[in-house]
Amino acid sequence: MDAETDSASDREFIRLDRIEKVFDVRKKTGFLRSERHEVRAVDSISFTVPRGEMVGYIGPNGAGKSTTIKMLTGILTPSGGRLRVAGIDPSRERTRLARRIGVVFGQRTTLWWDLPLIDSYRLMHRMYRIPDARYRENLDRCVELLELGALLDVPVRQLSLGQRMRGDIAAALLHDPEVLYLDEPTIGLDVISKVKVREFLRDLNAERSTTVLLTTHDLSDIEQLCRRVMVIDHGRLVYDGSLTGLHEIGDSERTLVVDLERELPPIDVDLARVVKVEGPRQWLAFPASESAAPLVARIAAEYPLVDLSVREPDIEAVISRMYAEKATS
Numbered sequence: 001m002d003a004e005t006d007s008a009s010d011r012e013f014i015r016l017d018r019i020e021k022v023f024d025v026r027k028k029t030g031f032l033r034s035e036r037h038e039v040r041a042v043d044s045i046s047f048t049v050p051r052g053e054m055v056g057y058i059g060p061n062g063a064g065k066s067t068t069i070k071m072l073t074g075i076l077t078p079s080g081g082r083l084r085v086a087g088i089d090p091s092r093e094r095t096r097l098a099r100r101i102g103v104v105f106g107q108r109t110t111l112w113w114d115l116p117l118i119d120s121y122r123l124m125h126r127m128y129r130i131p132d133a134r135y136r137e138n139l140d141r142c143v144e145l146l147e148l149g150a151l152l153d154v155p156v157r158q159l160s161l162g163q164r165m166r167g168d169i170a171a172a173l174l175h176d177p178e179v180l181y182l183d184e185p186t187i188g189l190d191v192i193s194k195v196k197v198r199e200f201l202r203d204l205n206a207e208r209s210t211t212v213l214l215t216t217h218d219l220s221d222i223e224q225l226c227r228r229v230m231v232i233d234h235g236r237l238v239y240d241g242s243l244t245g246l247h248e249i250g251d252s253e254r255t256l257v258v259d260l261e262r263e264l265p266p267i268d269v270d271l272a273r274v275v276k277v278e279g280p281r282q283w284l285a286f287p288a289s290e291s292a293a294p295l296v297a298r299i300a301a302e303y304p305l306v307d308l309s310v311r312e313p314d315i316e317a318v319i320s321r322m323y324a325e326k327a328t329s
């Protein structure tokens with residue numbers, strides 16, 4: 001391949017042209033009767049993702065995210081449109097593509113439930129025919145960075161959710177995939193596990209230029225990992241841009257939750273407004289497109305601050321505000 005085609009294929013490492021997926025669903029309407037109807041899960045979606053980009057793919061429940069990912073892995077065949085991942089048509093060459101992609105579904109594990117973690121990895125080593133040296137190197141790296149050393153001999157069913165998730169991420173990376181699909185990788189994880197998983201993904205992307213498509217309900221995942229976010233709703237792509245841009249369109253707000261030393265009257269700062277007070281805890285809303293830093297500095301300087309956390313608006317709220325904006329503009 002010459003340099004020009006090579007860079008063109010890198011620019012469009014993942015490419016969807018008017019991709020559709022329609023499910024034929026039968027609904028029971030009586031004792032022996034049922035009605036057929038169509039569910040248009042993905043409705044003419046087009047986008048490209050360059051090699052090495054980390055993109056958020058978000059949307060409300062039932063929007064079509066998993067269906068898109070399943071088409072990208074070749075598990076589902078599109079009803080229409082054209083799809084390429086690393087130049088491969090996923091549903092036609094699923095096995096060839098499998099060597100180049102990794103998938104992590106937060107709600108389901110790809111690990112063998114009753115086996116110690118290391119046995120799952122050994123099985124994958126053989127299944128994917130990973131060269132020994134490469135397997136060793138990738139395993140060592142994942143064990144170190146995801147802190148799996150003490151867990152390798154533990155059966156998967158005995159792992160906590162956060163441990164299992166780290167185990168699953170390692171499993172998806174043993175064969176050095178060029179693309180990683182992550183479906184809710186931080187769901188149900190505690191704060192420390194979330195930080196570890198995010199740090200690991202950031203390093204992976206920086207060091208290996210792994211292309212990552214991340215589906216999540218947690219907008220802080222996107223904020224910390226992705227410069228670009230795509231929003232899908234009712235099977236259609238309704239936004240493609242930065243997270244800040246999305247917040248600006250939707251005029252959305254983040255919430256700073258502040259624990260003070262004692263119960264006090266509502267905090268009075270011009271950067272935010274208090275929306276709730278419960279004993280020494282106060283909730284302050286501020287524009288999501290603004291940084292929390294000046295607000296935190298101000299409160300820390302003027303109030304007896306014990307602890308704080310920032311909550312992202314939920315995706316449903318951002319999207320419904322986006323529509324409200326569109327309707328009034």
Ligand SMILES: Nc1ncnc2c1ncn2[C@@H]1O[C@H](COP(=O)(O)OP(=O)(O)OP(=O)(O)O)[C@@H](O)[C@H]1O
Binds near residue numbers: 039040061062065068
């Ligand atoms: N195998 C299937 N048969 C029929 N309908 C399906 C099938 N898979 C998905 N759907 C429907 O397609 C639509 C999109 O579903 P999908 O799972 O892709 O959404 P999602 O964005 O991943 O949602 P969630 O955030 O809840 O996982 C939904 O209406 C869903 O009910």
